[in-house]
Amino acid sequence: MFSPSHFTAVLLFALCASTVFGITMRETPRRMLRYGLYCFALFVGSAIVLSWGMYLIAR
């Protein structure tokens, strides 16, 4: 059984989802790459921000 940490799971999820979003939502390869990187950064960045937010609320 594969048991990744929560952050590793976020990275894997973001990688796969942003690949699909990049290819399907844009028309040229350059714009696909840029949009894919943008989605990846938003997925990971929002997970980090929300995690810190929940940590500070719980204290």
Next chain:
Amino acid sequence: MAPHSAPAAGKDSPQGFVYLPLIAGWLVPGAGHFLVRKWGRGALLALAILSMFVLGIVMQGKVYSSAHDILDMLGFVGDLGSGLLYIGSRVLGFGADQVQVTTADYGTRFIVIAGLLNVIAAVDAHNLRTGRKPL
């Protein structure tokens, strides 16, 4: 005046069964793009969706087989988006029946999202086939 312009209007209209990439893309991830000769895009989509589904299975994620409430129903619909991957996993008995550890909960989401991403990819292949999205 352009008396012979009528036949030219249908020159760029798609020929054949336009829903084939949609159906093929739903059944096999990336197959819709392969049918419209987008080999690189199809391979990347297949890799991303297949990886997500397999990661969900190896994390002991739940593969929905029936719907007891609205959340189960939504998960079932999401799983169905994977096409033959879902049918194969049901036939071969992959995935867990019950979520018992946190990782399995992640895995369940991975499997559902893989199905939903596959639907997006199949619709994209259909748009390429019909010309709604430029090739």
